Amino acid sequence: MTEIRKLLVANRGEIAARVMRSARALDIATVAVYSDADTGAPFVADADEAVRLPGSSPADTYLRADLIIDAARRTGADAVHPGYGFLSENGGFARACAAAGLIFVGPPPEAIEAMGSKIAAKELMAAAGVPVLPGITIDADAEFDPAALGARTAEEIGYPVLVKAAFGGGGRGMRVVRGPDELLDAVEGARREAASAFGDGTVFLERFVDSPRHVEVQIFGDTHGTVVHLFERECSIQRRYQKIIEEAPSPVVDEALRRELGDAAVAAGKAIGYVGAGTVEFVLGADGRFHFLEVNTRLQVEHPVTELITGLDLVRLQLLVAEGNPLPDEVLAAAVHGHAVEVRLYAEDTAAGFLPASGTVHRFAVPPLDGVRVDAGVADGSVVGVHYDPMLAKVIAYGPNRDEACRLLAKALAGTRVHGLATNRELLAGILREPEFRAGLIDTGYLSRHDPVELATGSRDPRAVPVHALAAALAGQATRRAEAPVLRTLPSGWRNVANGPQQVVFAVDGAEVPVTYRVRESAVDATVGGVALPEVLVHHASADLVELDVDGIRRQVRVHPVGSTSYVDSALGSTELTELPRFPDPGARSAPGSLLAPMPGTVVRITVEAGAKVSAGTPVVVLEAMKMEHSVLAPHDGIVGDLGVSVGQAVDVGTVLAVVEEQEA
Known part of the structure; x- marks a missing residue:
């Protein structure tokens, strides 16, 4: 057996931070590698040492095996953990590590290569007696x-x-x-x-099996020939075929089916001589029959739910197995205890069809609740770019049963503050509270039966925008008075003789919301959107906290101003308000019918020519961002009057891609 002294983690974000946490507990020094885009990322600071990976494209630097092995050599690392993603399922990288005298914390190259092609993997699984499609x-x-x-x-x-x-x-x-x-x-x-x-x-x-369940089994093998399974995970809640909610155990799997799935997964592992942590994925039909999908020859994003129900640290076990140790007794005797649910918090716009979002995370905070675990890749000030997957964090809750785990996780999400970019937080909370999900009646077609926008907005309190808009206005007033050079104690707009009220206009979800207010000691006369708010009393108003009564209900409202935007949170929910200038530039508007880039990306296709007639919903320009294609559609019937971009051009959010002139009836 060889003891690992220093571990290089060939990955980024929450993945790298997660691996390094377990390594530190084993007294293993850690090395991070990072691209130019990740210079200020939290995982870089988490490591004992960090090495920059040079390269013209931040998206490709983590795929350069030669640079990673050189970083390991320069820092004296004796092992490499590939994380999940990037080179984690690259047999050539595993071989290169071995050739450089480095321990690869993962399965043998032969196992990776056997499963690297889904086609060859299916043939091998069929030969091993695992059901395939x-x-x-x-x-x-x-x-x-x-x-x-x-x-x-x-x-x-x-x-x-x-x-x-x-x-x-x-x-x-x-x-x-x-x-x-x-x-x-x-x-x-x-x-x-x-x-x-x-x-x-x-x-x-x-x-294609219509609306099956997606159930996967965690397997673990050691170098002494032992392969075991650590039960199943349910991963059926997906958007764009990507998982967003996972749980363990599956609410539909009984002990008999668990044995069948486990036996098939172990047979798959033994067929390829598996070592370390891996996952065998299946589709499970309504009739209880399951079929092989693939083997992921790495640790999975959703591994924390397995850790919480078994009490095992899977990264620790990976490191011990990589050192040559047999699987410990607690793995061989593992059992299911309680229930765990995980959500993937993404920077994406649910209403815009899950378009990935980029920008600066001005604030990231999940309330500290017993039973809630957060594996995050961002912190206050982190920049989310266009080069990588837009997942910000995983939030996981554990409870004695499924219902309590779901309740706890929904509570944690409701109190989570993520400022600076669109996220799927409200969608995730909406799913966790939806009756069909809570009853365990889920499959991969769940989000085709339930409108994601309705799930995200269905629980919004209609009082949130009026209360939050007034709070943002009062916080702005408090800031201005605190910065005033004279007479700071007087409210802004104060006159000896009563004058008109103060006014500010916010943009909220694309709509203009005017706010008027006149402060009379602790009372405030206020209207929001032209509607008077009844009986407003202000107990406290500062730049970041407003405590007020509206119609006899007292609330604390936290305000986080960043430039002209205020991020407002209270028990009513969260609202983003952007203060509009009083005298906007008349030349700042785009031409009617302009198709604007919804995200930074690269133009990969233009599907029409200038002068072409198009109908509403016709794809006009296709962008690639975060390794996925996104079609920008014509907003109405019309004629393409101008194409402002070309194939291969990089565009920023808001760039005019084309103009579709509306046809007169």
Whole structure:
């Protein structure tokens, strides 16, 4: 056995921070590597040492095995942990580490390579007796006849089918095809995304099981030939084929099914000589039959739910196994205790179709509650760019049963403050409180049956905007008076003779909300949006805290001003308000019908020409951001009057991509 003294973590964000936490507990020194885009990231400061990875593209630096191995050599690291993502499932990287005399904290290269191709993996699993779905492979550069492929698909698989990237995961490249007329566009789109995300455009088609459950089994193996399973996780709540809520155990799996799933997962692990932590993923139909999806030859994002129900530290176990130790007795005797639920907090705009968001995190705070764990990759001041996955943090709750774990997690999310960019926080809280989810009646089609926007906004209190807008106005007044050079104790706008009220106009969710107020000692006469607020009393008003009564109900409202924007939080929820200038620049408006870039990205396709007639909803420009494609659609029927961008051009949020002039009836 070889003891690890110094560990380099070849990953970033919450992944790197999570691995380093367990390494420190084992008295293992840590080394971080970082791109230029991550210079100020929290995980860099968490490490004992950090090495910059040079490169012109921040997205590619973490994929440079030569730079990572050189960093390990320069710092004297004796082991490399690949985290999850990037090079974690790259057999060539595992071999390069071994050739450099480094311990690779993961499975053998042969196991990674056996599962690196989903196509070869299915063949191997079928031979091991694991149930699989029928499929067809299309090589990256292969030419094909769409009609012939459509006919073959109908005969060998049957519609609907799922088009998937052969190498990689995370939902990249996935397309559901309902009929032969959709097949060509789906295959070509999946090829582009797969090539961009994984460097290989090979895709394959397999039978699509409508709205199954996505259930996966955690396996663990050691170098002494032992492979065990650590029970299942339910990962059915997904958007764009990417998981956003996971839990353990699955609410639908009984002991008999748990044994069947566990036996199949262990058989899969033994078939490839598995060592370390891995996950065998299955689709589970309503009839109780399950089929193999893939083996992830790494630790999974959702591993904390398994840790909480078993009491095991999976990263610690990875390190012990990498040193040559057999799996300890607590792993062999593991049992399920209680229930754990995890949500992935993403920087994304739910209402805009889950478009990823970028910007500065001005504040990130999850309330400290017993039973709640936070694995975060950001802190106050962190910058979320366009180069990486937009996940900010994982918030996990543990309880004696599923209902209490869901309640606790919903409470934690309700009190979470994330300022500076759009997130899916309200959607996650809405799902956790929705009756069908709470009853365990979930599958991968959950978000097609439940409108994500309604889930995110359904619990919003209509009193939030009026109360928060007034609080933001009063906090602004308090700030101005505190900064006044004379007579600071007088309210702003004070006159010996009563004059008109003070007024400020905020933008809230795209609408203008005017606020008027006149302070009379502790009482305030106020209107919001033209509606008078009844019986307003102010107990305290400062730049960051306003305590007031509105209609006899007393509340504390926290205000976080950043420039012209105020982020406001109270028991009513959270509101972002941007103060509008009193005299806006008349030239600042875009032309009517302008299609603006919803995020920073690169133009990969322009689907129409100037002068073309388009109908509402027609894709006009396709952007690539965060390794995924996003179509910008025509807002109405009209004629494309101007195309302001070209293929390959990098654009910022708000860039005018095209103008669609509305046709007169």
